[in-house]
Amino acid sequence: MNPDRPRPLLKGKRVLLLFYEASTRTRSSFEIAAKMMGAHTILIQATGSSIEKGESLLDTGYTVRAVGADVIVIRHPNAGAPQLMAQHIDVPVINAGDGMHAHPSQALLDAYTILRNKKSFKGLQVAIVGDILHSRVARSSCHLLSKFGVKMILCGPQELVPEIAATLAPGIRVTRHVEDALRGTDVVMLLRVQKERLSGLKIDLPEYIARYQMTPARLRMAKKDAVVMHPGPIIRGLELTSEIADGGQSRILEEVHNGVPTRMAILARAVGRMR
């Protein structure tokens, strides 16, 4: 989908953005994607709606359906919330991120970004460095990329990258050493330490920075033409330095940019007239 020459595939459709959790990139790019294809968008956030008054997830779903939603885009802090919605509401439900479980539209836009920078997925090695445990992006990317035979390396301390992470999909390896993760790697994906999800877990941040922060020196261990990605929000000085964030190998803003056409495609496939 070319965002510069949009087609009105969603003309007259009502796209309901149901956001139970804070979001900048995902929300704005779904909204822009929908509007560019001619849809009406309605944003409902947890604060300032009946959700605050204790309305259940399903009742909110039935209500927005009754209002006339043609598709529901949902972001929720609980894993599985979009699935529950989809089981009971008879319009397409798009998962815009649920708890620590999945963030499929992010994985798709990341895959799209990789394809715009690399010839194909064939033989590719992708290292994800950071807080895998709490990351729905990491889980979705592992599922998607491993389906195309991408070799995945997950890297971080035990507390954030448990061994069990290797069972997510075939072809995944876990390592504690960033050098090991970077050697021969084509794509370096960085993740933020999700302080809001630590739930009592203690992480020694100076230690984390010392061992895992992406710096120009470390990035040189990856392939020469390696690209750096990050689903955002980035925390400069923590998982990466400004030199990396703003450097020539960074594709972080390209990812954000690619979010719009990717989400246009998702919406068009869900409710577009082209079907």
Added chain:
Amino acid sequence: MKEKTTSVSSLLIKGGHLIDPAARVDAPMDVLLKDGRVAEVAPPNKIRGAADEKFDARGLMVAPGFIDLHVHLREPGQGHKETIATGTAAAAAGGFTSVCTMPNTAPVVDSAEWVEWIRQPERGALVNVFPIAAATRSSKGVTLTDFASLQRAGAIAVTDDGKPILDDAIMREALVLGGELNFPVVQHAEDTRMTENCSMHAGARSFRLGLRGMAAAAEASVVERDVQLAMQIPNARLHVAHVSTADALKGVRRGKRAKARVTCEATPHHFTLTDEDMRDYDSNYKMNPPLRAASDLEAILVALADGTVDAIATDHAPHALHEKQMEFERAAFGITGLETALGLAITKLHREKRIPLVRVVELFTAGPARCFDLRGRGSLARASVADVTIFDPKKKWKFEVATSLSKSRNTPFDGWQLQGKVVATIVGGRIVHSA
């Protein structure tokens, strides 16, 4: 499923096969019940004299009335989930003649008054109800309740079930006092410091689903500590509720080998399902302790067969639809279980794992009766209480939750094909359920 309440002073159960593990009987026997007691047990056609009524048990198994050590009947205060009347109707349909109720109600059953309230005839119980009282005030884990007065009021044990008795000193005090009064302390073994915000077992599946997992060690560490205490404290009686992990069973075994008074129960769902069975964030697979790994399930099967586990208990935990039909992490813990227990036990333990039927029956009768000293129950020896469960171990049937007598519908077993069905449930000589 219809219900029939017949009041007779004598009832002859004729032509059945009696399994009474406590009396070491596994043979065709007729059983005469009279005035609420077992009057005579004899080989076929040897009982002389008239009975007011006869029950034709040809082709059926006759067993002591089943005892469930762990049910949540939700009264006082949570009648929207279950009442003592509806819960005991479901118990009768499941073949249980006695159930032990958990105190985590609203308010918590931590006083003699509430224990007595549960036992009042106005509650409409269809089977015997034995209250288990709270071990600490409001089950807050801080101050012990008055064990002696609770015991006098009719409580058969104490527990803070739903929560553990976590504090070392309080658990020690509870076991000391329980030991003096010959009062079992029932532990919900979970180190809640390790399970905050968790909604299923910690394993590959919880990682994949993005759900925080309860480590098996959170159960085993509490069992380990409790067994140590039970070994040190004279006469202490520890009963470990719903054991779900291989490591916790090791702790129980250690205690039993040391001749400590340690008993435990396991649930049908823990010997039937694993964490891998949950699909689509179905909250009917959410309970505490959670469904565990396949290796834990295997360990429970071994422990059921070798005697480490004393009783099958359902942990029947009814919840209203709106408390379950929500985000998995926010949904209530617990599933119903009274009506599926026998079918699952015969299907999974006897048919699939070849555990002898006598042992399965023991786990529903003599085993639980011993755990809480339910005198006169768990056996059909002469002069025992006339509580009888009659079942067909070969009968194949489909459990349909729509027909459940419980007020709630939260079960993962809806539509399951099971083998082994209750035919009649007799409490104090009265038929309270017949299929």
